[in-house]
Amino acid sequence: MRILLITQWFEPEPTLKGLMFAKELQRLGHEVEVLTGFPNYPGGKLYSGYRMRPFQHEVLEGVPVLRVPLYPSHDQSGVRRALNYGSFAVSAAVAGLLLRRPDVAYVYHPPATVGLPALVLNALKGVPFVYDIQDLWPDTLAATGMLEQQAILNAVGGWMDRVYRRAAGIAVLSPGFKERLIGRGVPERKITVIPNWTPENEIVLPEPDADRARELGFEGRFNVVFAGTMGKAQALDTVLDAADQLRGDPHPRFVMIGGGVEVDRLQASARARGLSNVDFLPRRPPSQIGEILALADALLVHLKDDPLFEITIPSKTQAYMLAGKPILMGVRGDAARLVEEAGAGLTFAPQDAEALARAVRELAALPPERLADLGEAGQRYYHQHLSLREGVRRFAEVLERASVGGTAYLPFKRLLDVTLSLAALTVLGVPLLGLAMVIRSRLGSPVMFRQQRPGRHGQPFTIYKFRSMTDERGPDGVLLPDARRLTPFGQFLRSSSLDELPGLINILRGEMSIVGPRPLAMEYLRYYTEEQMLRHAVRPGITGLAQISGRNYLPFSRRLELDVEYVRTLSLWTDLKILLRTVGVVFSKQDVSRGESVAIVDDIGLGRGLHENFFKE
Structure with a gap:
């Protein structure tokens, strides 16, 4: 089967459905080609070694890649963000027609504009496509405040409905996403739930190092690690409030590592409140995060208490499971059910500092062997249900079904x-x-x-x-x-x-x-x-x-x-x-x-x- 991957982001940019995905499809015997943009995410600046040109062909570890021009930007400006998304969509729509016709296209969303090249290929070359939804637009845009104009949100919703109608198959990462799409009139049989995996080659946990643990302040504490983006959606003031309630406990400690728009404000707030049980570490690339995960006693996931997030499974959940550490899940709905089904840790109500503090105390009171059991249960569940091989195998089945009936x-x-x-x-x-x-x-x-x-x-x-x-x-x-x-x-x-x-x-x-x-x-x-x-x-x-x-x-x-x-x-x-x-x-x-x-x-x-x-x- 000849598969075209259409995605605005691809290596060397950080992306989940990138080179690993393409190589695994190749391992299953499929011919894969990638249509993507020139790398500029997340900084909005063109990566070193690249210069904008009409087209650029390259081969990454055996995977042919065609890059098309776009307007590089990724800041808070809605206009520039729209130019970034729109320019790639138009370039990819033109370039897709010049490529050898694939049997089926795989489309990675967001952004919603990536549906344009898929629709053009479908209309002009009869290429069926599978649409992989990572964020529900316009729901996510409204919930995160990226867009507030109702007219624009309605237009995005109408565009998405058109893409859904034309898609031969739709992949979603949680049952809640599926239910939401069914409510919007998408036929149930068109939708397949395939949870995300994690970059498995990047999650490498070294052997515990006592000197390093002492240097980073991990020795003699029960360390709850939050690793990842610290933005408004994460609502991490709850962590500071929980730390305030845990002042009298000598062992619990929160370690916050990562970047995001809220980092500076959270650090200032922790200092102003005199929270000695909260430490911030600078952002690290995924390939170096294993050291911190190895030193953690528990790993924290938290999102604000919003109905949209009840159908979301944050991507760090899979990484935490693979790391084999107990999880504290502060997200309602599908994410909480996943942790409970796996027996991988404890869940608590989001934006409830008292519930978080209580869950930390409960985990900290467990013997080491019980904590190890929780971590191993999550790791086992990941390999059985969420791994790269399992996920790509299921994607290959969906793509195979979608390809039937597609013809020039x-x-x-x-x-x-x-x-x-x-x-x-x-x-x-x-x-x-x-x-x-x-x-x-x-x-x-x-x-x-x-x-x-x-x-x-x-x-x-x-x-x-x-x-x-x-x-x-x-x-x-x-x-x-x-x-x-x-x-x-x-x-x-x-x-x-x-x-x-x-x-x-x-x-x-x-x-x-x-x-x-x-x-x-x-x-x-x-x-x-x-x-x-x-x-x-x-x-x-x-x-x-x-x-x-x-x-x-x-x-x-x-x-x-x-x-x-x-x-x-x-x-x-x-x-x-x-x-x-x-x-x-x-x-x-x-x-x-x-x-x-x-x-x-x-x-x-x-x-x-x-x-x-x-x-x-």
Whole structure:
């Protein structure tokens, strides 16, 4: 499988889904190429050894990388940040079209603008993509205060919804992210939870060094280490408040190591309060943090008490687990559940200094062997569920599924759909209006049948068809069986496929194609196997391989098999053969059933008489 990684940040910049990710995909036998920008993160300055140019090809440890120009910036200016994100998106969109077509693209988010090159590749070269979400935009932008203008937040939300609709698959790092996306209308089957791993090659814990421990003040204390960014989201005043409550305890000590906008203020506050049990160490690169983790007795994770963070698993959690030290987790929701499931430490309510102080005292009172058990449990859980190899293996499966149905023919297929449907509506516009009037007089109003159906990647849409049944009811006011309401005129509409003609509107809207698997009822989705779900890898069609192979008399399981076969063999030649055979089937009225079987099998009757074993033929 040929995979294109689209990410604004890549080595030598600090990034999680970077070179390790690419090399592990290569180890699994895949061909990988990277599309990224010139390195400037996090300082906003171009790295030494690089100069901005239109394109730069390089190979990093066997991984081919194409770098494209961008506006280097990463400060507090919203305008400059937007230029940074936007310039990469435009450059990558252009460069992606010049690359050899991949089977599938992997897209790392944030920023949201990285969706642009993915959408361009999808529209112009038919490349399916998997969207890996690390931050929920616009939720994160609002929660962190990066953006406050509601109009802009709404625009970002609309953009994200468009990206989600077009993505063949979506990866999220926690169950809470998945639930949030489902609430926004993203089909559940499109979303896969794959927790982040940590840069395993950088977490190296040296043997304990008594002299070094004494030098850094670790000797004779119970050292709780916070390592990482100290910003507003971390709400680390809680740590200072807890330290204040622990003044009388001789052993607990907080060690704060890292950088961030809050470091200076926190240091000044600790000095002003005379907190001798809080020490700040200068920021270190990840490759040198192992020494501090090795000396720690417990490792602290903390975020402010915000609903958004209940669905977040801070990246340092995995590093702490791999380090094999007990964890103090001050984050609600998914992160707390992870630590509890692993048996790797204690959880406490965020921004609750008393709860943190109590948890520190509880850990400090445990014997060394019990602390070691907690650390080993976390380490074991990491290797079983969160490791690089496990995560990349699952990503490879998602990418493999997403690649099915992707072909360079798709953009041309879409062009044909638009051209032919426009021509058909132009020629048939007046006759269709006349037919609509006849339908209203003979079958009633409304003339159109509308129903939610799953489109490409399972995304719901409203299908349009001419109605073919009356609204006749019995004495009790209940609709009569479908066979009673299907009049000879309605049967003629179905056998001639005239009832399908309003589907041309769905084609123009990009929801359907002329040829493709028929869109069935939404409630059927829960019955599909993974193999059968592949029928949704392409746009559904008005006609398809199943429709020319037996129509209503074809066993349902066989219809699904033919739909998957169509997706796997998609080509212009396949579509032309299906269209030619469709003409013959329609004019011969071949394999069109009447009566109760129509209520169960025909598309209009879906969902009104489905028995339990219908999908078990």
